[in-house]
Amino acid sequence: MQTDPVDHELIQAAAHVARTRCRGDNHTMAAAGRARDGRIVTAVNAYHFTGGPCAELVLIGAAASQGVYELDTIVAVGDRDRGVVPPCGRCRQVLLDYFPAVKVIVGGGDRVRSVSIVDLLPESYVWADHQLDAEQDTARREPAPSADHGNGA
Template structure:
């Protein structure tokens, strides 16, 4: 059962929406993501669509955040272009986000139903990436 954790970070949703509106042009970039780093910074990114399975905006954001020295993310949201609003992460992104940031909060839902949930609520009974777990012990 998914439970609401914290109030929605509307500044984060707006940052993703602004990037979706201004940077997502054409079929190659249709989704934007924004995340709040532990130090309060907001990092943004767009997807890189490709028929071979290019990365989603959330995955591009992980690399962009690391390139900026933001290795700990607290909250993430994805927003679609053409005013599609908040879009929940796909299954692959849920697994990667959980592996990298097990305490991450994710903004999901639409309109008045927008809410913040824990990544573990979006991917219960998840696979444990054993090699990754060994690195953190």
């Protein structure tokens, strides 16, 4: 697993949001993502017993609402000074599907590191491949254009 330089500013941004915006049981995690243009986007989770979205998933929507459709790096930080928290399995899959080249900051203390989402989800199902297969199936099933060119013959 190859590691990349760690974006400590991104960790600090997520930690600040976790400290100042996560209150009670509804918001316990914060995420920060760095856009390709250098901007930092932040978000918090929306806990609910029905399976509310993790901070990383809320971040994807928050980023899009700000015109950010490509993220270089993402990190999640827990409230109550829990530090960096790795993404759950669902988030790993969604991050891979949305941003296949994204780096994810994981680990704690002096072991914090930045790794590729692919390294966090090896041998994964790639949703984009499914979409491509579906497009190819649709193209195969569509009828060939008529050779009569509309003259009723």
